Amino acid sequence: MAARKSGQAKNKAGDILRSPCPVACLLDICGDRWTLLVIRDLMFGRSRFKDFTASPEGIPTNILSDRLNRLLRHGLAEQVPAEDGSLRMGYRLTEKGRALRPVLESMRDWALKWEPSTKAMMP
Amino acid sequence: MAARKSGQAKNKAGDILRSPCPVACLLDICGDRWTLLVIRDLMFGRSRFKDFTASPEGIPTNILSDRLNRLLRHGLAEQVPAEDGSLRMGYRLTEKGRALRPVLESMRDWALKWEPSTKAMMP
DNA sequence: GTTTTTTACTTGCAATTTGCAAGCATCTTG
């Protein structure tokens, strides 16, 4: 018999899309107050759980744990052995994750222009 | 006596910033699953409450009402008399809101490349 | 080599936010 028809488009992680709109799809992956801040930290080269909790926004650890797993599930990040030779693992952006750089840059540029109390952060 | 020291930087709407990071600031304004979809619709020229509810994602009316008010409060949108000559009001992006176009475009480009089941929507 | 500290989480729970349905004033249309 024919393959089961889902009738619904899905993203690469298998979640049903709200609509075919690419913006809606990205928001289903990253559309909350924390995910893009974790990606920002990853772009700054941070890789360990503790590094993310040290950021000034103070992400709760349960949220961080959930968001890191979501990034793994959606293929934006991957786990790699920590660079310091320890047995622990660190997180690193994949190519798909690094491709979000223009999104973060345009967000940064917008806020620097329109919300003057913000300041570009040096990693 | 001296003016009350808040000690906390604020955005233009008067909300306390989680951090000086511009990305964090933008996320405090737009960082949820719906706000940027409303802005997308505004960029497509939609202006009436009914227009936004007609988008395929199906935003709940209480969320839409809340998000439109947030956009007004943060100066991303403004209310203008409807174009059809009726007494009702419509919404329109301000310059600050229109300046988010590069953010939406980079989001669209990312998803079109990395989430192949998405399709650019024609307004 | 064993106590202590750090790291990377998970769990519990109160508070907030979401989403669905319903209600309700305007407006507009016939």
Add this chain to the structure above:
DNA sequence: CAAGATGCTTGCAAATTGCAAGTAAAAAAC
């Protein structure tokens, strides 16, 4: 003016958030 259409608000169940506490393994200190 009666009948929709529009632009909301309200009520409430379900999901998500955020804070504190707990835990287990790894690393550091002693």
